Amino acid sequence: MNRIQKFFTQIKGLLVHRFFQVLLFIILGLFAYGLMFSNVKPERVQVELFKPAEQTIRSTKTVEDTYKTEQEKEEISKQVADVYSLKKEYAKNKVDLISSIFDSAIEVNKETDPDHKEDEEKEDKKEPVKTDAQKVSILKEKLTDEVNKNIEESVFLALVQADEDELKIAKDSTITAVNNVMSSRIAASDVENAKKKVVEELGYMSINGDMKKASTSLARTAIIQNVFFDKDKTEEQRRKAVESVEPIRILQGQIIVEENQLVDRDVYRQLELAGFLNTESTIYPYIGLLLFIFLTFAAFYYYFYYSISKKDNKYNQLLIFSLVFILSMATMKTVSILADLKNSNLEYIFPGAMAAMLIKILLNDKLAVAMIILLGSYGTIIFNGDTPGNLDFSMGLYIIFGGLTAIIILSRPNFKSKVLVAGLLMSLINMAFVFSLIFIMDSHYTRMEYLYYAAAAIGSGVGSAVLTMGLLPFFEAGFGILSSIKLIELANPNHPLLRRILIEAPGTYHHSVMVANLAESACEAIGSNGLLARVGSYYHDIGKTKRPHFFIENQMNEENPHDRLQPETSRDIIIAHAVDGGEMLRSHKFPKEIVDIAEQHHGTTLLKFFYHKAKKQDESTLEAAYRYPGPRAIMKEVAVIGIADSVEAAVRSMKHPTPEKIEELVSFIIQDRISDGQFDECDITMRELSIVKHSLCESLNGIFHSRIEYPEPDKLEQKVKE
Template identity: 95%
Template sequence: MNRIQKFFTKIKELLVHRFFQVLLFIILGLFTYGLMFSNVKPEKVEVELFKPSEQTIRSTKTVEDTYKTEQEKEEISKQVADVYSLKKEYVKNKVDLISSIFDSAIEVNKETNPDKEHDDDKENKKGTIKTDAQKVSILKEKLTDEVNKNIEESVFLALVQADEDELKIAKDSTITAVNNVMSSRIAASDVENAKKKVVEELGYMSINSDMKKASNSLARTAIIQNVFFDKDKTEEQRRKAVESVEPIRILQGQIIVEENQLVDRDVYRQLELAGFLNTESTIYPYIGLLLFIFLTFAAFYYFFTFSISKKDNKYNQLLIFSLVFILSMATMKTVSILADLKNSNLEYIFPGAMAAMLIKILLNDKLAVAMIILLGSYGTIIFNGDTPGNLDFSMGLYIIFGGLTAIIILSRPNFKSKVLVAGLLLSLINMAFVMSLIFIMDGHYTRMEYLYYAAAAMGSGVGSAILTMGLLPFFEAGFGILSSIKLIELANPNHPLLRKILIEAPGTYHHSVMVANLAESACEAIGSNGLLARVGSYYHDIGKTKRPQYFIENQMNVENPHDRLQPETSRDIIIAHAVDGGEMLRSHKFPKEIVDIAEQHHGTTLLKYFYHKAKKQDDATLESAYRYPGPRAKMKEVAVIGIADSVEAAVRSMQHPTPEKIEELVSFIIQDRIQDGQFDECDITMRELSVVKHSLCESLNGIFHSRIEYPEPDKLGQKVKK
């Protein structure tokens, strides 16, 4: 494992140079292109006309079937009925004609009939009385030749013989009947029926029979065809009907011909349209895939170059991200190949959430989300059913949804230590999501197929958790990563070193637990790793187990051995616990962060008690000789643990701690360390130190709160009466 760690260390050293960073992304891009090359490679098929197909062929793209579209347009055009328009002006013309005939007849009646004149006038006009033949002649003169041709002589005779009142009654009735009948649509075939209808309407007139016959004849003459074929409107309707026809398309993924199905002319034509019979190769799918991969990796290169500020972590994160990506893509391709071989939807068992879990635990949430989006995008191509050009968006959604769900689950408190529990919960959610996809697509499946899909989805969740737990130790060891799971393992009270502290130095153990509580709260208050602070506090004084009796917390009812020692000897013993602690932790292969806490929690602070004691004996004593060797705190967690260590010991030695005294003491210790330069190599800010002070005071006030003073017995040893 050390060789692997050294190998990755050398790679990280190379990644410092921009050239090797670009080279890594090029390698990742080529690897991805190689995996997905077969998924976009145009498929060539061997088919012959009027022979069964040797395979099921699906369209790789959506194309319009122009032949069937034109056929559909012709069929729709034929179904459009001819449009006939109603000539409304015909009604008015015929009504006006009938009205004019009757008006002319009334005028002739007035001019030639003196019956209603005064007696004097009658004598004067006797010479003007006309015969019926003359009246008919006068009436015809008032009308046109065309009208005269269409009217029978008997009609003219009846008109001139009728009096004015009869003519008016006949006029009104005839006009009304003609208007009613002609207002409706009358085709050429309906003219005779319309004439019968108008005669029926005139049958109720109360006039003499001759006048009634004349009215019927005039009305029948007025009834003509009033609807005619409208060529322009017919063409317009057909044009609209043709435009409404949706183009008939061969859809991407649609089965053109099934295995052993006869390839007739229609199927052969569709295969030609879809490009399967085209012998010329195209490079567009390859260019599209190359462009897609370039865009995605260019975005991630920009992210890693400009968004990650900590250079110590940048190359570590880049290398871990790359390895997880390669592993996930290889797994994805393997699952897709197996699914194609077995001709089943085995792809739902792909443990896509594994990558999200690993990146979430090893790195951070942002990179985990980026990873799962990248895998989901590539999954739409890899899980395309080996149909070039096809994209399985449902599988892409499944991968992204499962990965995001895993990230959310692991974001809950204490779930980082329960990856398997998270996997089980993810399995149930995966199963529900797969069922939702199947129901939305309205697929017709058997009960066994539903069970199969559900089992595959559950296997994906559990498999992701198992693979995550199995791969975590390799990443942690290979990259020296201190994950939350590793920290929780080290926090186990049954750990051999914690048992050693508890048994050999119980006072130190109690002190370490108190420091852990204080440091964890303070680190979480400033946004640092509270779990690292807690676990580091447990082991920060492990070096004291070599000489536990020389430290005051372990001196219970015994003489302090330092009273009999020279200051130089006491100094060496006290200072040695930081160095010894680091060596012990290294020998047990503890993470570097825990070792640093043990060595750095005192920084280069001064052993004031023994320095002043030595100063009294020899005024030439150098202050530097009584300082810890350091180094000073490099991390915020170490700085906070150092403050909590001093504060806990100081407050515990106070006789009657009050909130005011505790706050004054904490402020003094923090200011003393600032002035001593103990935080000069750490990026902790003054604002964060103020937050740390507030958090420590709150925690200490809760621990050292005032207690009720119970009354003492009257006499020592006196028995309490029942």
């Protein structure tokens, strides 16, 4: 074990105690707090009224500018025009008045005209004929004093002198003209024009001159203002206009004053509103940051210590997660400082997906997603442009989106072995996402700035992939992790041990490849690591290379040496291949999982052939003496490989395998291992064993399918002649 592994093993030993577990989270929290402290520290600026600002100042919070809001409301209120209401009843009243005057005149004429009285009334009364003055007096008595006051004497005289027909014609014409004019809006300034209009309408009336003048005078008198200022409606309109005014705010991140800009009273007032002129210190940002960090790490503490059951795996995951977090946060802060120094958007080059890719490859998807969400959340604070209180949500989205993209890409088949290809693909997606943010914010940049953003996005994707490839070996060496990339390297046919099997034990090599195909399909069917099963199967019989000819698959038309050996000797040779295989793999520094497969794939099964052979020679032979030393399978992958190993050898020895025979054989082997207790230390379930059986049968039927029986050469020649 190298020094790195020893160091991390010692740390894992400390993490067994709850005190050191809590201490680790406290250290991580303090580390994050220290990096983000300057990004939330309240900023105090030195500005003086009517002097240029020494720096560009952005608002750290969103506040309402009440002064400007009130100014805006006053301006909007002044812009609301006065509301004038039309009094429609005025037109009806004037029409009724004109009608009453003419009706009264008609009545007077009837009462005073002898021609309108009955003959008896004429003979009895024989009243003298009324003069025009008397008729006018009678007419006035029928009207009110207010009406009489507004009508000229000449009008009364014309009314009493006209006959009934003339009065009716004049009445209709006058009422029509007055109604037409009064139906339209007449403001105070428009009254005279309205009177002229009614005169024009009556100019075409076909009656004598005096009656026309009287009608015109009455019509002019009837025309009055019918539109008046409506105070209530005006106030209502102004109130609605004022309520529609949105409060004017100084937005978080908004530039209040540019560098070297004169600080006038308006700018000074805004700085005061934003709290930059407040000399009192506040601890709320520090408390907020502390609470935020506490909540995030409390969630991770709960996950690590209540959701992960295997202790050794738990401590491994915790240490890897902590190291990747520290590395990513340090990189993030460094990029942030460089971006501030150069006053550019260098933050888009941050390789945020590196953390997601490392956690995805080394641990699992859940922790990878959790890590990238955590980094995205902290990124909104660290990349706030050193403006305390600001949160750069666009940068947080960029980090989260890039990390999730990396996780999805690496979830595709064979992409774990092509991290650089995944990084290139992620670069294109990052670039598209950056441009989507720019276009959504409707930002306007030069062509060079667009190229800069594209280069930063590409650099982020490629940088994440390169860093992932560079850091993976250190994590694998330090924690003894068997990653997918490492497995693919071990599966290379040019590996020295695989070439040794191929050269020294070709039959074993072919057998191992067949077992690998069977085990991989079965493991993937139950959700286990198919790649581990394949690679483990390649090396599970590496121990046979020490004595290859003592194993039947390597005996090419040779005499079986076991026929000349005692059962005890044959037993020792056969059993030794599992032990020898483990030692050989350890000497070549193979991962523990591969070593376990070599040692455990036979478990403690019985060498039945040699046991029964020995039993015939000596009845006192103990069964335990002819069992493999074990240990039994602990991982599901080992259990599946053990079944596939026995099944492949048994089916290959069958003369005419059929689907029915294969299924019966597989069922027998699995049931035999269950009854022998070979799965007692493994968490494989009966349902999963049923799935394994189905998968093995399908694979074996594809391999050992029935073939066409070709005729012998002489029979074939005879058939051709026929």
